[in-house]
Amino acid sequence: MKKSWLYCAAATAAAVLYAANPAAAADTVKIGFMWPLTGNAGAAGQASKAAVEVAADIINNPHPEMGDIPLAKGAGLPNLGGAKLELIFTDHQGNPSTAQQLTTRLITQDKVNVLMGAYQSSCSFTATAVAERYGVPFMVGESAAGNITGRGFKWVFRGTPIASDYARTYMRFFADMKKEGKKIDSIAIVNENTDYGTSVADSIVEEAKKSNIPVAIRIPYSASSTDVSAQVLQLKEKKPDVVIFISYTADSILYMKTMKNLDYKPPMVVGDDSGFSDPSFIPAVADVAQGAMNRSAWVIGKPGSVTYKINEMYKAKTGRDLDDTSARNMQSFFALADALNRAGSTDPEKIRVALTQTDLKPNQLMMGYQGVKFDKTGQNILAATYLIQLQGKKYELVWPDKAAEAKLQWPMAGWAK
Amino acid sequence: MLLLQVIVGGLLLGAIYALFSSGLTLIWGMMNFINFAHGEFVMLGMYVALLVVVWIGGGPAAFGFAAAVALFLLGVVIYAGLIRHVMRGPMLAQILSTFGLALLLRYTAFWIFSANFVSLPENSLSGTLNLAGIFLPTAQLVAGLVAIILTLGLHFLLTRTTVGSKLLAVSEDRSAAMLMGIRPNRMQAIAWGLSAGAAGIAGALMATSYPWSPSVGETFGLTAFVVVALGGFGSVPGAMYAGLIIGLIQAMSAFWFGPIYKDIVVYGLFVALLWLRPQGLMGKA
Numbered sequence: 001m002k003k004s005w006l007y008c009a010a011a012t013a014a015a016v017l018y019a020a021n022p023a024a025a026a027d028t029v030k031i032g033f034m035w036p037l038t039g040n041a042g043a044a045g046q047a048s049k050a051a052v053e054v055a056a057d058i059i060n061n062p063h064p065e066m067g068d069i070p071l072a073k074g075a076g077l078p079n080l081g082g083a084k085l086e087l088i089f090t091d092h093q094g095n096p097s098t099a100q101q102l103t104t105r106l107i108t109q110d111k112v113n114v115l116m117g118a119y120q121s122s123c124s125f126t127a128t129a130v131a132e133r134y135g136v137p138f139m140v141g142e143s144a145a146g147n148i149t150g151r152g153f154k155w156v157f158r159g160t161p162i163a164s165d166y167a168r169t170y171m172r173f174f175a176d177m178k179k180e181g182k183k184i185d186s187i188a189i190v191n192e193n194t195d196y197g198t199s200v201a202d203s204i205v206e207e208a209k210k211s212n213i214p215v216a217i218r219i220p221y222s223a224s225s226t227d228v229s230a231q232v233l234q235l236k237e238k239k240p241d242v243v244i245f246i247s248y249t250a251d252s253i254l255y256m257k258t259m260k261n262l263d264y265k266p267p268m269v270v271g272d273d274s275g276f277s278d279p280s281f282i283p284a285v286a287d288v289a290q291g292a293m294n295r296s297a298w299v300i301g302k303p304g305s306v307t308y309k310i311n312e313m314y315k316a317k318t319g320r321d322l323d324d325t326s327a328r329n330m331q332s333f334f335a336l337a338d339a340l341n342r343a344g345s346t347d348p349e350k351i352r353v354a355l356t357q358t359d360l361k362p363n364q365l366m367m368g369y370q371g372v373k374f375d376k377t378g379q380n381i382l383a384a385t386y387l388i389q390l391q392g393k394k395y396e397l398v399w400p401d402k403a404a405e406a407k408l409q410w411p412m413a414g415w416a417k
Numbered sequence: 418m419l420l421l422q423v424i425v426g427g428l429l430l431g432a433i434y435a436l437f438s439s440g441l442t443l444i445w446g447m448m449n450f451i452n453f454a455h456g457e458f459v460m461l462g463m464y465v466a467l468l469v470v471v472w473i474g475g476g477p478a479a480f481g482f483a484a485a486v487a488l489f490l491l492g493v494v495i496y497a498g499l500i501r502h503v504m505r506g507p508m509l510a511q512i513l514s515t516f517g518l519a520l521l522l523r524y525t526a527f528w529i530f531s532a533n534f535v536s537l538p539e540n541s542l543s544g545t546l547n548l549a550g551i552f553l554p555t556a557q558l559v560a561g562l563v564a565i566i567l568t569l570g571l572h573f574l575l576t577r578t579t580v581g582s583k584l585l586a587v588s589e590d591r592s593a594a595m596l597m598g599i600r601p602n603r604m605q606a607i608a609w610g611l612s613a614g615a616a617g618i619a620g621a622l623m624a625t626s627y628p629w630s631p632s633v634g635e636t637f638g639l640t641a642f643v644v645v646a647l648g649g650f651g652s653v654p655g656a657m658y659a660g661l662i663i664g665l666i667q668a669m670s671a672f673w674f675g676p677i678y679k680d681i682v683v684y685g686l687f688v689a690l691l692w693l694r695p696q697g698l699m700g701k702a
Contacts, residue, residue, distance in 0.1 A: 038524075039632055044534025116604055193677050221676035224636055226627060229426040230671035230679075233419055248532050253628040257536075261545050261554035261626070262422070280534040287539060 007017070028086040029077065029340055031333075032112030034102045034127055035093035035119050038370070040224065040320070041248060043278055044325055045119055048288040049089055050318045051326035052116075054310065055203025055333045060084045067306040068364045070338040077337070079344035085273045085337060088112060092123050099123035101150050102301060104129040114139065114336060114344045116329075121145030122197035128156045137351045139336045141329035144273075145199035149377040155348075157355050157374050159332030160381035166295060167203035169385055170244065171211040173399055182410055188240035190231060190247065190255070192223040197246040200272055204244060216240040223248045236264045245272045249278040253285055260288040260415050267411035268293065270387075277324045286393050297367045297385040298327035299397050299405070307366050335360060335380075418550050423672045425551055429561035431664020435657040436564035437619035437637060438644035439571055440612035446651025447588045447608045450500070451512055453518035458613045458640020461522065462488055462620020463629050464530060465631065470537055477542050477559070481621045488617025489610040496609035501602065519634070526631035560622035565657070571615060572653040584608055634663040647687055649700020658698055 033052065035045035035350035051294060057063075059071045059191055065336075066072035076082040088110050092099035106112045107130070115131050115138040118124040131138035132153045140148055140158040144166065149158050171298050174184050191197035195361050201218060216238040219231050228251065243266045245252060252275030259265065269292045275281060276294040300321060301307040310330075314322040322330070335358055343354035360372040371382035386403055388395040396406035442454045465487045475483065495518065503514040542556040550702040575581040586594040587604045594601060623629075623637075644663055648655030665684055670682035691697070 038527055038532050040630065042527070042630065043534065044631075046532060081673065156471060221671075222680070225676060226623075226636060226640075227426070227430050227668070227671075228676070230423055230668050231676055233422060233672060239418060250628050250630065250633075253534065257626065257628075261557070262552045263547070278534065280536075280628070284534070284536045315614065 011077075014031065019147070029080065029114075029346060030086045030110065030112040031336070031381050032090070032103075032106030032110055032115045033086045034090045034092045034099050034106070034115075034117040034123070036094040037295045039095075040250065041094040041119060042203065043280060044274075046092070046210075047121065047279060047318070047320075047323060047326045048329040051314060051322060051330040052087060052333045054317060056085045056087055056332045057313070057359075058310075059334075059337050065309060068361075069306060069310075069366065070334060070360065070364055071341060078127055078339040079341045080346075081182060085340075089320075092118060092127075094120050094123065096122045096126040099226065100126040100130055101242050103127040104134075107131070107134045109138050112136070112353060113348070114150070116141055116333065116336060116341065119143065119299060119325075121148060121153075121199065125146050125195060128153065131155055132319040135348055137336075137339075137348060137355060139332050140353075141332040142325050143196070145195045147195070147199060147201065149379045150290040153378065155352060157378040159335050159370070159372060159383070160328045160384055161297065162379065163200040164207070165205040165383055166200065166385060167207040169295065169387070171213070172209045173387055174213060174242070175211065176399070176401075177410065184213065185240045186214045187242045187244060188216050188238060188266075189218045190235070190237055190243060190245050191218070191220050192247050192251060194223070194242045197223075198273070200246045204246075221251070221252045221388075223353075225251060225254070229262060231255075232258045232262050232264055236262065236267070240266060242266065242268045242270060245276070246272040247275040249275045249280055250275055252278075253281060255291040256285040256292070256365050265412070269412060272293070273324055273326065279320050279323060282390065282393060282395075286390070288415040289386050289390055289412075290414055291409050292390045293398070294324075294388050294390070294395060295385045296324035296388045296395065296397075297369060297383070298322065298324040299368065299386065299388075299403075327367060331365060331372070334366070335372045420498040420672075422551050423668050425553065425669025426557070427665040428568070428661055429553075429557045430668065432561035432564040432568075433619055433622055433660075434640055434644050434664055435568050435658045435660025436622070438641040438648070438656040438660055439568050439653045440615035440619075441641045442645045442648065442651055442653060443575075443608060443615075445645065446653075447584060448605060450503070450504070451515065452612070453512070453515040453638065454495075454522060454634075455612075455616055455641050456634035456636070457519045457522040457526075458488055458492070458616035459620040459623065459637045459641075460526060460629065460631060460634035461491070462617030462634065463624040463701060464526065465617065466621035466624045467535060467537060477625065481563070481618055482625075484621035485614045485618040488620075489614035491617075492611070492613025493606045495613070496606045500609065501605075519638070520588075523631055523634060530631060532630055532632075534628045534630045537624050540625070544569045544627050553685070554626060556625035560625060564619060564622060567615065567618065568653065568657045568660075571611065572657075574611075575653060579605065580604075590606035628646070643684070643687060645697075646696055647690065649697030651695045652697070652699040655697055655699030 011269045037045045062075050063072045076084045090102040098387035118127045121143040124140050128138050134153050138156050142160045144163045146163045189201045300311045311322050339354040342352040369383045373382050375381045387399040389398045398408040437459050443451050462484040464601040465484040469475040469480040469483045544555045546553040583599045584604050587601045644659045648659030667679045
């Protein structure tokens with residue numbers, strides 16, 4: 001009893017101090033994250049955590065070498081008296097109901113000012129609903145399922161391109177290839193069967209219909225499968241010209257290896273990021289998946305460029321190159337920080353309004369987007385992506401032509417005979 | 418031809434299910450004890466294989482053997498350090514102790530090996546055999562055959578050797594066995610070693626063709642329980658047939674109905690069979 005009274009008094013005292021001294025309140029701005037830091041997608045969550053830690057370093061400390069990246073030059077958020085960003089990380093392990101609980105905890109106990117997450121679309125879906133209820137701005141960094149925005153939410157923003165953007169990109173790419181005389185009479189779609197895989201596959205089916213490209217077969221599967229030979233044999237039977245994989249890490253590796261084992265090589269494989277961008281992917285399959293394509297809005301670029309310097313910082317921290325998923329998170333984080341600064345306050349409504357007024361230009365970005373600008377649903381309407389291809393031990397930017405850094409190889413080589 | 422390929426693939430996978438499940442069924446048959454950490458033993462077997470390849474460049478024979486020995490020792494240690502003591506407690510304590518052990522092993526693996534997916538580098542088992550149009554990935558072929566031989570070997574050990582007789586004696590009547598000069602603790606420690614060792618070598622065999630992370634044990638643990646229940650608790654041949662059947666049904670239903678339906682088919686048949694024959698295929702009624 002006595003103890004709880006003490007807490008109460010302390011809390012009241014803190015509240016009084018807090019209210020009386022706005023400058024002290026601006027010491028830090030708390031950003032709560034929920035990501036899968038363990039579990040099947042743990043590697044991706046850890047990589048994103050490291051990426052936003054680098055971004056926070058760029059904002060919290062002076063980094064004049066970072067060109068036009070917002071808030072890089074000075075230390076902290078100037079409009080909040082140089083307030084630093086404080087990052088609070090939580091681990092939902094890829095479980096949507098855990099993500100929901102963690103969001104509540106971050107808001108009510110950690111009292112975060114804004115939220116960001118949550119990798120798996122299914123987790124972003126539940127977490128954003130909680131943020132909406134409490135009226136706390138939520139930045140969806142990378143989840144691609146269409147239905148996360150468009151639910152009439154006021155507090156949810158998404159910096160990354162979404163499923164339909166990607167689907168349209170693939171169709172533009174196929175149209176280009178057909179013009180060059182490549183044969184694309186039918187495609188196959190292999191998707192993991194949670195929100196992410198299903199929604200991206202739905203978008204691709206829809207866009208393919210518009211472009212008159214028949215979908216020979218669509219194979220939904222569970223990402224925790226330990227054996228995918230039946231799926232590969234189904235593909236082998238249908239002989240599509242392109243197979244699009246919407247897969248997480250272990251399953252994408254397993255598909256590439258099983259395709260080699262069963263001697264099945266389609267003319268082209270396109271991976272929809274995620275598993276294909278996981279740091280474990282290239283070391284595991286470089287010998288058997290030569291020429292596999294993937295999407296990426298992130299390119300390391302030439303030495304001396306801002307993107308190259310960002311990658312160097314990330315590499316110094318983790319020993320690895322920055323991947324697309326983490327880079328999209330980092331970009332969303334920069335957009336969020338920019339809005340926090342323009343809001344000039346930790347008042348949720350002011351932050352929300354600042355987010356709706358976001359207008360970042362291509363030169364202020366680290367990604368290949370045309371900009372960052374949110375529509376009424378909170379979706380970034382200027383997001384876009386490049387296509388990359390596994391050549392040797394790394395991905396090379398091969399499409400669109402005007403941005404390409406290497407020549408596209410079609411059909412894919414797969415493995416050495 | 419395609420169907421034959423599906424069948425062969427299913428049977429090879431089923432053979433490995435059989436091997437790691439036979440370890441689980443052994444512990445149940447010997448001690449009426451459910452080990453929830455069994456899937457984690459498989460996972461540790463996979464990491465032992467990886468370490469042997471990375472540190473000393475060992476081939477499949479070396480890392481298979483190393484995984485079996487390392488897990489055998491771990492099984493004995495776990496018996497002596499934990500199981501022997503909780504056996505005296507209530508049933509709930511027994512169940513929760515191995516559940517806790519599973520989490521301990523899994524998160525220790527996360528701590529040591531990180532959450533990243535790993536796979537074994539190319540080795541002498543990386544090729545594919547083309548047998549009249551049927552593709553047999555060497556790794557899976559060898560793994561499947563070795564798994565069958567080891568499962569049969571384990572059955573032989575239990576039924577035809579002195580050690581096996583002693584193990585069975587302890588499980589039938591502990592005090593009578595003691596009167597015959599058999600030391601129950603030593604025999605049960607051996608049973609735990611064999612159980613974990615079988616899981617370990619199954620893990621090493623799986624590692625030749627599957628990428629994994631520390632959470633892989635969850636999937637395998639569940640499979641093992643289904644195999645053991647289907648085969649009949651305590652029956653090694655039962656686990657072998659059940660493993661092969663489940664591997665086969667999974668592969669065929671994934672091919673015919675689509676992969677998302679394969680678990681529905683497997684568990685549907687499983688429930689139906691248990692309804693008709695609750696003791697499992699080979700279990701004693």
